[in-house]
Amino acid sequence: MNREAITNAKRVVIKIGSSSLTGSAGSELDPHAVQKIVDLAFSLKKRGAEVVVVSSGAIAAGLSPLGLKVRPKDLATQQAAASVGQGLLIAQYSEKFKAHGVISSQVLLTTEDVVRRSHYANAQQTLTKLLSLGVVPVINENDTVGTQEIRFGDNDRLAALVALLIHADLLVLVSDIDALYDAPPSQAGAQPIRYVANMSDIESITLGGAGSAGVGSGGMVTKVEAARIATSAGIPMLLTSLHESGHAVDGEEVGTFFEAHTSKANSRLLWLAHASTPRGRLILDDGAVTAILERGVSLLPAGVTAVEGDFISGDTVELASKAGKVIARGLVAFDSEEIPQMLGRSTKELAASLGAEYERELVHRDDLVLL
Template sequence: MSAEQTTTRAVIAAARRVVVKVGSSSLTDGAGALDPDRLGRLVDVLSARRAQGSEIVLVSSGAIAAGIRPLGLARRPRDLATQQAAASVGQGALLAAYTTSFGRHGHTVGQVLLTADDVTRRTHYTNARRTLERLLTLGVVPVVNENDTVATHEIRFGDNDRLAALVAHLVDADALVLLSDVDALYDGPPSRAGTSRIPQVRSLDDLDTVEIAGSGSSVGTGGMQTKVEAASIATSAGVPTVLTSADHAREALVGDDIGTLFHPTHGRGRARRLWLAHATTPRGRLVLDAGAVAAVSRRGKSLLPAGVVAVTGRFAAGDPVDLVDDQGEVVARGLVNYDATELPGMLGRTTHDLARELGAEYEREVVHRDDLVVLRSSAARSRHTRDSGRAGGELT
């Protein structure tokens, strides 16, 4: 192991605040039901790290899986309503198991359920951050999960890997550890003969020739692709990330050469903008003229009605929208201050004219610069953004 790698692995071992994410497949038995023994072994490892003075934030999947058996289901449900019902039943069982297991070590847990909507709107985001900070100050182990019982397709994170990466930045974590049923990232399918573990990734360019596929287990939602994306989000925010299996959690936390280490690629930036870029699904699109593109992307300006030439989608004030150029490439994402029905009559007009005709409340920006994140993306990533509704570019 190189000196540089040793130093970075040592950072994981010395991290004061660690976010750990565990997937459903690492907490359940062969039938998909919650396995108290597997959960207990993970808690033993996390409690040992907690006893050494570190703060632990646990992002845990498993609520839907924990509800499968009580509801008499044969497998993980596919429709949203049944998933929400299973999560409603399973969330209580999951938290009770964590309460009992951590309680054996003298540690208290607190449940934090989030939706993407909770952490992109200004007041909700501030409250989520404040709540997590206060729990940690009180010595509590926050157990974070997506609020599956109320989340709709429009306000879902999509997987807890992404959620964990965003939480790591939200709480200014020193490290992120992603635990699943795969012990590392490999240069091909692990079952294929001749594939090798990738011990470290310095940038996503290192993975250009790597075949990353797989949809995850039958009780989970994330495959290897989602974990690499999560690692990219975290490392772009300055948080070193280790990907390994739950069976190797102890080794990962003490800095052993286990799993795959993703090196930070950028320094720490504004947390809320990271959430806006990666945790939201746009409800619409605003097409900008060339002047507005330059003002937003290069000069850090707010978006005004005069720079918008077209509006698509159905959205309300406060919803996330994509700002695109005349070629349809995503330039930025922001929280819009007007409804989709209001904006068409405002296009190309100055705020002074609008205020004089419609009232002082129309002198505000379409998207304020504090509620806007600029995205740089290649053509390929722009196509991915348009296809998936996720921000595909690099946060600036």
């Protein structure tokens, strides 16, 4: 197996999960674990790579100071723990990177922050500038104010999307499990899979749940999904444990290496497909469905028969057939309350009756991704 893509990578995203960053009980931050991930990042920088760290652990780090023994289930307490823990987490990173003579920075993101075109460009520009200055950005989801991100989000997916955002050469997921296995690792006879050439090769594997300490939101399912996102954009992924991470990034036969696709999908459209939360739905007639699926055109008001949901211009909406099958996702150009008067009408007719600003697409083809 050729792992030159690992050792040749010049821009690397490293993600570490909550269960790897906290003590065995999962209720406090482990400074030795933070030190290991900082040392890993520094080793990559010494060989000339730019590094971004996507770090879980804010909620977990806030548990012990608040006297909590387990990860809370209610959103308000999760947010409170994240608020306390995020400062502790970034302080550890700053101190340990400084000892190596490296400046680190804190970047808090929600996936919705960067799905819109202007926000996406701003996040990309900021991270690119930080890397050019030699800084190691430490990224986490903004769990203090996030809502759906805490309940359904995970930093495995966020790491994959950050890798797309900065056009990384390699994504490294550091977990408390050292590799992908052909069965749950606790099961007798389970064997590690060292190389995945195509995601379809592992469709039959039974994947495990959250980390062993019970403080994370992910699991092997989210790691495989992260691999699917990254590899489809031409970015290989390495799954390894904290203990073996140094050997893994040196190209040794440890962990699991996911080969990248040779043809790269558009990174912003992958963001749209995987990161955005649909706020509504547009129901299309048969002609519009065919045109979008077969000709890759924009969606015009004439091809829409109904609108569902409450959204504003720039939000993500689903495009569905009359039977309810979702065929695409896109960024809508009008508010939901504006659209009913536009349904089934041509853009020229709309411009004549409502004004020139209505002579445009509901969803431009550049802001549309097929599902």
